[in-house]
Amino acid sequence: MHEPTWKDHLHDRMPPDLAHEIDLFEGQMALMRQGKLDEKVFAETRLRRGVYGQRYDNGQRHDGLRTQTLDFPQDLVKGPNTLWDAPGMQRIKIPFGGLTPEQMEVLAQVADAYADGILHVTTRQDFQLHYVHIEDTPDLMRRLAAVGITTHEACGNVVRNVTACPLAGVCHTEAFDVTPYAHAMARFLLGHPDAQDFGRKFKVAFSGCAHTACGLVMMHDLGLLARTRPDPDGGPPRRGFAVYVGGGLGAVPEQAKLLSDFVPEEEILPLAQAIARVFARHGEKKNRNRARIKFLVAQLGIEAFRRLVEEERQVLPPDDRWTAYLEAVPGATEEPHRPPLLLDGDDRPDGFDAWYATNVYHQRQPGYCVATIHLPLGDLTARQMIALADLARRYAGGHVRTTVEQNIVFRWVAEADLPALYRDLKALGLGEPGAGTIVDITACPGTDTCKLGIASSRGLAGELITRLTARRATLPEPVRNLRIKVSGCFNSCGQHHVADIGFFGNSRKSGNYRVPYFQVVLGGQWQHNAGQYGMAIGSVPARLIPDVVDTLTTRYVEDHTPGESFQDWVKRLGKAGARELIRPFMITPVYEEQPAFFSDWGDPRVFTLGDLGVGECAGEVVSLFAMEISKAESELFEAQEALDRGDFARADARAYQAMLMAARALVRTEYLDVGEDPDRIVEAFRARFYDTERFFDPFARGKFARYLFSRHEHPPARVDEDAARRIVDEAQLFIEATHACEMRMSEEAARKAEEARRQAARNEPRREVLLPPGFAS
Ligand code: SF4
DSSP states (O other): OOOHHHHHHHHTTHHHHHHHHHHHHHHHHHHHHTOOOOOHHHHHHHHHHHEEEEOOOOOEOOOSSSSSOOOTTTTOOTTTTTTSSSOOEEEEEEEGGGOOOOHHHHHHHHHHSSSSEEEEEOOTTTEEEEOOOOGHHHHHHHHHHHTOOTTTTOOOBBOOOOOEOOOTTTSSSSOOOOOHHHHHHHHHHOGGGSSSHHHSOOEEESSSSSSOOOGGGSSSSSEEEEEEETTTTTOEEEEEEEEEHHHBBBSSOOOOOEEEEEEGGGHHHHHHHHHHHHHHHHHHSOGGGSSSHHHHHHHHHHHHHHHHHHHHHHHHHOTHHHHHHGGGGGGGGOSSOOOOOOOOOOOOOHHHHHHHHHEEEEEEEEEEEEEEEEOOEEEEEEEHHHHHHHHHHHHHHTOOETTTOEEEEEEEEEEGHHHHHHHHHHHHTTTOTTTTTTTTTOOOOOTTOOOTOOHHHHHHHHHHHHHHHTTTTSSSSSHHHEEEEEETTTEEEEEEESSSSSEEEEEOOOTTTEOOOOOOOOESSSSHHOBBOOOOOOOEEEGHHHHHHHHHHHHHHHHTTTTTTHHHHHHHHHHHHHHHHGGOOOOOOOOOTOGGGGGETTTTEOOOOTOOOOOOOOSOOOOHHHHHHHHHHHHHHHHHHHHHHHHHHHHHHHHHHHHHHHHHHHHHTTOOOSSOOHHHHHHHHHIIIIIITOOBBBBBBBBHHHHHHHHHHOOOOOHHHHHHHHHHHHHHHHHHHHHHHHHHHHHHHHHHHHHHHHHHHHHHHHOOOOOOOTTTO
């Protein structure tokens, strides 16, 4: 009798598709352990489940002169070359940031059980847990799946978390509540076969309006902005979306382009599917630096891109899911748990007024508010999360969302409850005012845990928060609500391009040392859907950045004309004028004179890039076949396990499924749309690979393919041990033969490509060779 596992305990509480996904992943981990799975394929596999390698101090810090070995437990730390099984980071998707109290409790429990007890809210409304051991991830995922949360496709070259305004449904300026649409989009694209073969990640966002919007549509691969149109038949206004494509931040930020100014609500899912197919077919796959959809849109031009999308849309096979969710949209509104009682004004706990001024938004629905829980650096402890879940039930009817500014909001709080809520938050250490103001600084993980981080974004943000918070009461009004955002490198995870004052980490050399620097980026716009990106004006040693912030804010207060926004002021100054302001700080320090400059914020050691690693943000580009055949192998692994347990019927079913998956992987190398239907898969496999003898090897000929045909056409009425063992062995041989077939095809394609290249070279006209007089040609 074995101890019940989380898998046993939760088997009837997990959605079957999520449970199956986790089993597959566990199977792939086992194959990896046995050395039977290629490391690159496994890396992409784990990334697609949100399981990242994480940066550590690897005990080897370069002190500027030589590498010093620090006292660090060697069995825990892995440095830049993180091993597949090192403790790492787990990213958890929270579509549109929507959370229930039960989900909050389970998130807290897994943070406590498997991580360092800290939950970190990201700039995509996800959660991240750090210091998680990969062996724990399947159970962590199961516990989340049992409350409807998945980590599937939290990373990798797939559709990432779908984000939306945290005020959706309660906002004054929205056209309508985008929540059910964001939810439907997230569900529809999760694991969708047309969204599995991208060269890079794909980010989707929804916004409720164009003007004050916080959905950041313009910086997304696909952005949908709610709009209505009058109904020609005089009915209620028609709902739809303006659709934008090809936006993005990163090293080269791009504003999204308008694909269509009105797509009716029933068309948004098929349109997203058609866009995914165009991206999968035409997007760059080899050079990951040019593989985001923004490069494809730029290369083709928006007109040609639109034509391709329209053509794809025309040939999509109909799918009930495109519109099935719409029936429920009118009723998909949140319900308050209390009547809309108004604040009476007498109960004003100490500090309440400051918190009320910055952290409370009055909903469209009179008497209700959104209260923002300001999380410095986006972090909260598991204990705080458990307590927050309780407060969410008591004050918000359980309506909670994360925000892209790394906070948590409670919605539907009755105004009269605000003082009591504030008191309770304060007791938890979560009653900080300043949400959405200059002290609410966004920062990516940077050098703390990200392998690509160059400078300490969290260290700098922490220092700025401390300094600005100390002066909060006396900060001049024009600068109080400026936004500051910090990224640890040019990749922009801290979204510095859309801050009034943004920074991204880099470094400079001084003598034998490296110095942490930050590039200063001014005049970006967070509102208006990330309507404008900032301008880089120069790099400053990290230690001087707080002085830069003081100088810029002081000069803005002194110089700006009445009503002139920070962005307009920066524009008026121009790059040269803005650079002049920070020039006194653009120095190269000398170690012997200013040693403090040679360590980063929050890290007293001498700065080094010695532990900089290889990024995991997107993983390697692994072929679709490699990904799909690895899933078939995990399925077979499950079959073997079932056989060992004596569950023969299950072993048979899984072995058959593994053969189908392998056949499908092969078929999809040339016929992407084969679908999931076993009859279609077998038929396509037979026509393309068996009848043509391409699957045949010189010795066994078509024998292994016949294992699949036989099991497909004659499912056994009863499976005994012998039969189960036989089909597991047959499935193994079939998968091996599939690998061999794909390899032959790839080699053949490479040979033909080389031949074509040579032929083209032969056909090229010979170049005239100019020789000096007297030389024969
Ligand atoms: S911006 Fe750079 S340092 Fe920050 S999380 Fe992204 S890749 Fe890492």
